Amino acid sequence: MLDNITLLAIAPLLNVQLLLDGLFIGAIFALAAYGLALVWGVMNVKNLAQGDFVMMGGYIAFVMTKLGIHPIFGLPVAIVFMFGFGWVVYRVIIYRVIGKDLFTSLLATFGMAIVIQQLLNLIFSPDVMVAESGFAIRSYLGGMVTVADIKLISFLLAAVLAALVITFMKYSRMGQAIRATAQDPRAARVMGIDTERVYAFTFALNAAICGAAGVLISMIWVLQPFFGMTYSIRAFVIVTAAGLGNLPGVIIAGLGLGAAEQFAGFILGAELQQFTVVGLLVAILVWRQVQQSRHRQVVR
Amino acid sequence: MNTRLRRTLPYAGLLIAGIAAPFLFPDYTFQFTVLWVMILFALTWDILGGQMGYNSLGNIAFFGVGMYICAVVQIGLYYDVAQYTASYGAVKVEFTAEQYFTGLAVGLIAAGLGAVVFSVILGWVVFGLRGPYFAIGTLGVALSAGELTGAWDYVGGGGGIALPIYPGEPDDRSLFFYALCFVLAMVLFFLLRWIYLGRFGLAANAIRDDEEKAEGMGIHTMRYKTVGWAIAAFFLGISGALFGNMIGFIEPLEVAFPTVTFGLFMVVMCLLGGRGTLWGPVIGATLFHTFKEVTWTYLLGWQWVALGALIVVSVVFFQQGIVGWVKEKWPEKFGIAVDDRALAETEPDLDEAPSQRLRRQTEAAQ
Numbered sequence: 269m270l271d272n273i274t275l276l277a278i279a280p281l282l283n284v285q286l287l288l289d290g291l292f293i294g295a296i297f298a299l300a301a302y303g304l305a306l307v308w309g310v311m312n313v314k315n316l317a318q319g320d321f322v323m324m325g326g327y328i329a330f331v332m333t334k335l336g337i338h339p340i341f342g343l344p345v346a347i348v349f350m351f352g353f354g355w356v357v358y359r360v361i362i363y364r365v366i367g368k369d370l371f372t373s374l375l376a377t378f379g380m381a382i383v384i385q386q387l388l389n390l391i392f393s394p395d396v397m398v399a400e401s402g403f404a405i406r407s408y409l410g411g412m413v414t415v416a417d418i419k420l421i422s423f424l425l426a427a428v429l430a431a432l433v434i435t436f437m438k439y440s441r442m443g444q445a446i447r448a449t450a451q452d453p454r455a456a457r458v459m460g461i462d463t464e465r466v467y468a469f470t471f472a473l474n475a476a477i478c479g480a481a482g483v484l485i486s487m488i489w490v491l492q493p494f495f496g497m498t499y500s501i502r503a504f505v506i507v508t509a510a511g512l513g514n515l516p517g518v519i520i521a522g523l524g525l526g527a528a529e530q531f532a533g534f535i536l537g538a539e540l541q542q543f544t545v546v547g548l549l550v551a552i553l554v555w556r557q558v559q560q561s562r563h564r565q566v567v568r
Numbered sequence: 569m570n571t572r573l574r575r576t577l578p579y580a581g582l583l584i585a586g587i588a589a590p591f592l593f594p595d596y597t598f599q600f601t602v603l604w605v606m607i608l609f610a611l612t613w614d615i616l617g618g619q620m621g622y623n624s625l626g627n628i629a630f631f632g633v634g635m636y637i638c639a640v641v642q643i644g645l646y647y648d649v650a651q652y653t654a655s656y657g658a659v660k661v662e663f664t665a666e667q668y669f670t671g672l673a674v675g676l677i678a679a680g681l682g683a684v685v686f687s688v689i690l691g692w693v694v695f696g697l698r699g700p701y702f703a704i705g706t707l708g709v710a711l712s713a714g715e716l717t718g719a720w721d722y723v724g725g726g727g728g729i730a731l732p733i734y735p736g737e738p739d740d741r742s743l744f745f746y747a748l749c750f751v752l753a754m755v756l757f758f759l760l761r762w763i764y765l766g767r768f769g770l771a772a773n774a775i776r777d778d779e780e781k782a783e784g785m786g787i788h789t790m791r792y793k794t795v796g797w798a799i800a801a802f803f804l805g806i807s808g809a810l811f812g813n814m815i816g817f818i819e820p821l822e823v824a825f826p827t828v829t830f831g832l833f834m835v836v837m838c839l840l841g842g843r844g845t846l847w848g849p850v851i852g853a854t855l856f857h858t859f860k861e862v863t864w865t866y867l868l869g870w871q872w873v874a875l876g877a878l879i880v881v882s883v884v885f886f887q888q889g890i891v892g893w894v895k896e897k898w899p900e901k902f903g904i905a906v907d908d909r910a911l912a913e914t915e916p917d918l919d920e921a922p923s924q925r926l927r928r929q930t931e932a933a934q
Contacts (some may be wrong), residue, residue, distance in 0.1 A: 314700050314704075361884055364884050364885070365884060368887065371700065372883060372887065374625075374703055375836070375879065375883045379836075379876050379877070379878075380876070381876075382872060382875065382876030383872075383873055386873045386876060387873060389872075501708070501711070508701070539719045542715050543712050543715035543719065546715065549705070553697055553704070553708070556701075557693075557696040557697060
């Protein structure tokens, strides 16, 4: 472990490499986390199937490559398909969960996550897969830092998608209705907003965002039916760290988590990379609690 | 039939069924043993999840902690653990009968106590979390416990440990572990029956209904929560130690810390049977385990899909659970007097969609 740290100190460009890799993947984490924050904030549903939606999107891109189409074109397909899927899931399951206590939504989506990952496992087998983009890998800074073109492209695509979603939420009729419903569903209903439709749309939008994130993941990283859970945990880490409704926070926390994971994987070894994610979640929760207990003392 | 006899009948039935099962169906002894472990899982989860309203998703961590403590004690009493685990079970080490049983006895006690210590320390950290944060936090603890154990070479890392082999006939072995699991589950069941009837049960339900008010009434909520969790941890730790010995080979992710299988099952079994009741977890675990084994046999490949669907259906459509449903249907049998008209006015209809409720409330307000 110490050897790895000294290695980083000796070769500073290695830091750049790790940081870049972390930021590229972190942008996609942030995308999925934004979807979670949206659903959580608007209808108070904690979606543990978030990561499995991401995997579904990834497998759509994978199927596209099998059909001889470039996986980037999987992006619109995944968005449309996952939007429809999200709508159906809302109508069948989530719609009945909204009014109930908080734990119900966690468990129901956990059950959903199992069904999705097992179906993916049955269809695509548990092997690790990649949707080959076929783009070149370039070296920068005198060959010390290598960046695959597809990583840059997917980073840009993630940024464009995020910008689109933010613009949509800010200026469109539906986006305004979603934000109004998040603030006060009853008042929104009085103002003539069909909150049922808003909920369905929000959940479908979340699924579409996850699907898009999955397509990007499939090109720059790997797909495996059971990796979904880790993405769900990552999304929870990011949202709990940033707080609900804090969009810049979600983006920063997403990028930060991506970088932290790369560094931890390098310094502590690959077998502890997963632990870093869950360990960070626990650490953040404990930290929040310490903060709150200080707050409670003040109140007392 | 007088009331007293009718009251004791189900308990006697449970005991007799437990004793008779391995003799009536000797081929299924292993399945019955697992069933008792499942019942124990559901009962321990219900202490916090059902009675106190603290929905933990990470109770399985105690199971794994107990399993590993027992294994280390069993081996460590007679050999060097690091050397033993380094061979990954390739070198067969013989344990004499005396060594085996002393090791197991000491290991079981150490497993229970170790899990209690772990739960108290953990409770001190996570009990400040509320609602979904508690669930996610405990889930994180269980997942990270598994990952950490997998990276710890002293206990064999991801390769696991092969436990000492039972000195005797295979049939005796399965009966031995059946008896231990059955006795453990029964001790837990009657202990819970006793404490739910007393002060602990009342305090626990007060915490579930409104923690702030319970605290205001002078209940030491933190103490009750810690004690409840410690009881769960004690029994889970011992059951983990037994389960590990029964399987014979332990490994961090699939056997010791199976967060997304056993860790989730215990919650679902509880919800299926009816949370917050004594019999709910027992009935839920029995049904769930039967369903699981039947789908494993007849729907091979699709069993997990069926299981996930069962979870969704039971959580979304059948929230009150079997015992809860029976209680709702025939409340007189449980000594609850119901005035239907008063109930209809105060009790919200849980199946009503939020938008409908909103509309009704708006209409009522006008």
